Amino acid sequence: MKHIKIHEEYCIGCRLCEINCLVKHSHTGKIIKAFKEESPRAFPRIRVEEEGCLSFALQCRHCEDAPCVENCMTGAMRRDKENATVLCDEEKCVGCWMCIMSCPCGVIKREKKTRRIASKCDLCGGVDEPVCVAHCPNEALTYE
Amino acid sequence: MSETLRTDYLLIGFSVSSWFAACALREEDSSGRILAVTEEDRVYSRPLLSYVLGNRSNGMTYFGDVVSENPAEVWWNCAVEKLDGPGKWVELADGRRVAFGKALVATGGVPVFPPIPGAEGGGVFTFTRVDDMERMAAYIDQHDVEDILVLGGGFIGLKTCEALIALNKRITLVELAPRLLINMMDQTGSRYLEKALLKEGVEVVLEDTVERFERKENELCSSVLKSGRSLPHRLAVVAIGVRPNISWLAGSGLQVNRGVLVNAHQETSCPGVFAAGDVAETMNMITGERSVVAVWPEAVAQGKVAGKNMAGKHKTYQGSLPLNAVEVGETAIVSAGLVNPPDNGTYVTIIREERDVYQKLVLKEDRIVGLIFVGDIEKAGIYVHLIRHRIPVDSFREKLLQPDFGIISLPLNFRKHMVEGAGIEV
Numbered sequence A: 001m002k003h004i005k006i007h008e009e010y011c012i013g014c015r016l017c018e019i020n021c022l023v024k025h026s027h028t029g030k031i032i033k034a035f036k037e038e039s040p041r042a043f044p045r046i047r048v049e050e051e052g053c054l055s056f057a058l059q060c061r062h063c064e065d066a067p068c069v070e071n072c073m074t075g076a077m078r079r080d081k082e083n084a085t086v087l088c089d090e091e092k093c094v095g096c097w098m099c100i101m102s103c104p105c106g107v108i109k110r111e112k113k114t115r116r117i118a119s120k121c122d123l124c125g126g127v128d129e130p131v132c133v134a135h136c137p138n139e140a141l142t143y144e
Numbered sequence B: 001m002s003e004t005l006r007t008d009y010l011l012i013g014f015s016v017s018s019w020f021a022a023c024a025l026r027e028e029d030s031s032g033r034i035l036a037v038t039e040e041d042r043v044y045s046r047p048l049l050s051y052v053l054g055n056r057s058n059g060m061t062y063f064g065d066v067v068s069e070n071p072a073e074v075w076w077n078c079a080v081e082k083l084d085g086p087g088k089w090v091e092l093a094d095g096r097r098v099a100f101g102k103a104l105v106a107t108g109g110v111p112v113f114p115p116i117p118g119a120e121g122g123g124v125f126t127f128t129r130v131d132d133m134e135r136m137a138a139y140i141d142q143h144d145v146e147d148i149l150v151l152g153g154g155f156i157g158l159k160t161c162e163a164l165i166a167l168n169k170r171i172t173l174v175e176l177a178p179r180l181l182i183n184m185m186d187q188t189g190s191r192y193l194e195k196a197l198l199k200e201g202v203e204v205v206l207e208d209t210v211e212r213f214e215r216k217e218n219e220l221c222s223s224v225l226k227s228g229r230s231l232p233h234r235l236a237v238v239a240i241g242v243r244p245n246i247s248w249l250a251g252s253g254l255q256v257n258r259g260v261l262v263n264a265h266q267e268t269s270c271p272g273v274f275a276a277g278d279v280a281e282t283m284n285m286i287t288g289e290r291s292v293v294a295v296w297p298e299a300v301a302q303g304k305v306a307g308k309n310m311a312g313k314h315k316t317y318q319g320s321l322p323l324n325a326v327e328v329g330e331t332a333i334v335s336a337g338l339v340n341p342p343d344n345g346t347y348v349t350i351i352r353e354e355r356d357v358y359q360k361l362v363l364k365e366d367r368i369v370g371l372i373f374v375g376d377i378e379k380a381g382i383y384v385h386l387i388r389h390r391i392p393v394d395s396f397r398e399k400l401l402q403p404d405f406g407i408i409s410l411p412l413n414f415r416k417h418m419v420e421g422a423g424i425e426v
Helices: A016-024 A031-036 A098-102 B016-028 B046-053 B130-142 B155-166 B187-199 B296-310 B380-388 B394-399
Strands: A004-006 A047-051 A054-058 A077-079 A086-088 A109-112 A116-119 A141-143 B004-012 B034-037 B073-075 B080-084 B089-092 B097-105 B109-111 B147-151 B170-175 B203-206 B210-216 B219-225 B230-232 B235-238 B242-244 B273-275 B280-283 B323-328 B331-337 B347-353 B358-364 B367-374
Touching (some): A004 A054, A016 A031, A016 A047, A086 A116, A098 B296, B004 B016, B004 B089, B016 B097, B016 B296, B034 B097, B046 B130, B046 B155, B097 B296, B130 B235, B147 B155, B155 B170, B155 B323, B187 B203, B187 B323, B219 B235, B273 B296, B331 B380, B367 B380
Parallel strands (some): B004 B034, B004 B097, B097 B273, B147 B170, B147 B235, B170 B203
Antiparallel strands (some): A004 A141, A047 A054, A077 A086, A109 A116, B080 B089, B089 B097, B109 B242, B219 B230, B323 B331, B331 B367, B347 B358, B358 B367
C-alpha cells in the first residue's frame, strides 16, 4: 500500500495541509464556506507540530499492527482489505474512545455528527494523492 | 458415561480474549482443532450493551475480522460444569466430556449482587450480559419506567447512566464512596464528572447506599437509603462491581485468588491450561501487584499471548494497565494506570486545570505511571504509549501537558520507532 511519508527536513510549518484537510472534510468542500458558514466548523485530520525551527505534519500512520483496530469494541475501526488503509466506519462507531486511548500518535479526534464518533485520516477516500500531499508546497509530505 | 470427545485446543467462553486467542492459535497451527464452548447463544461485544440500551448502536454485533474470520468451531448454549486441569478434560452441563490438549479459561466476570432486602420480585437488575439488557429494556417499556436508581458509581454504573440519559430517564446515581469511579478518578476529576452528570439531569448521591427496596403490590416503587432518605423509582440497576467467574473451577486443580492466577505467558498453575480476560489475575504493570484488570485492551492482549503460548510459541505479556473512558454529555473522561498514588514522597503529579479541562499526570521517578484527562482527551494515547513503554520523560518533562506537546516533543530515537511499518515513521 502507499503511505504518506513525512519529510521533516522540508516542512516549513505553513499549515496549508491542515487548511486543505479541513476543507476536504467539510460539508461544502469550499474554503470560504467551510471557514465562514459551516457550523460546527470542520476540523483537520492532520496536525502540524512545531518546536523551534523543526516542524512536521502528522496524520494517522495506518500502522501495520494498529492498536486502534484491535482495541475497537465494535469493529468499526478496521483495516480495508484492498488497500490496507485503517478506516473508521461511522455507522458502527459508538464513540467509546478506546481508539483515542490506543493511538500512540494522538491523531484520532472526537467528531459530533448525529452522535459522537471517532474521526481520523481516511487518505481522502482512496484518491490518487491526498490533499495534504497535493498542497504541500515543499514536498514535506509525499505519497509513495 | 457417554463417549469422550477430543480437541487440540479448547476455549471455555467465547468473548474477546477467546476470539483473539483462536486467531493467534491458527497463525501458529494451521490444522489443530480449535473448539470453543460458551453458555451464551450468540457472539456479541459486551461493552456495546450500554450503547444498545441507549439506542446509540444499531445492535451488539461485533464487526471485526477476529469474529467474521474466526477459526474456532463454536458450541453455543453449552456451559462447562467442571474442569479437571491435570487430567485435561472438562465436563459439559449435558454430561458429555471433552478432553483437550491445551485449554483457555475465558469465562469472564459475573456481577456482584449484595443481599439487599426487597431486591427479589422484579425491577432490580444487574447489567453485564445481553439477557440483562433485553430484560431491562422490556421492563422499562412494560412498566413505563421514568425514574431509575443506579447503585454504584463505578464504570458499569456510569455506562448505565450514559445509556439511560440517552433514553431521557430521570436518574439517581448512588455511590458509597466519596467520589465516582473510585479506582480511575481522583477527587477533582470526580467533581467534573458530577458536574457533567448534573447538567444531564442525573442526581448524584455520594457516601450513601441502598438499605432496602420497597414494593407496592409487589412492584418495585422506591428505595430507602442508609441516610434514611427515600427515593421513588420503578427500576434499579445494581452496578457495584464484577468479580471473576471462577466458582465453577472448584476442584479443577487451578490456583485461584480473586481470579485465576496466571504467569506472564497466561498459563495457570496447571501446565497446558491458560486463562485470559476478565477471569484472569495478572501482574499490574505499574504496581507489580496481582490484580484483575477487566478491560477490553487487556483481554485482547492476554488472549493473543495465551493463543501463541498454547500453540507452543514463547510470548510474554507485558502486564496489565487499567484504562478506561466514559462520556457524559459533552464531557469525555479517560484514565489510565495509577491515578491516586500513595502520599509517600515517591510520586509527583503534574496538573493542568481550566474551566472545562482537567489533566493530571502521575510520575514515579522519571516515568509516567498514570493519567486522568477530562474534557481534552485527544493526546491521551501518546501519554498511554509512554506509560506502556516505560519511557523516561526527564528530557522533555517541562513540555508535558503543554498545549503544543506532541510527538515532536519526544526523543528522536523513540519517535522514529514508535509505530510499526516501513516508511511510516514520524
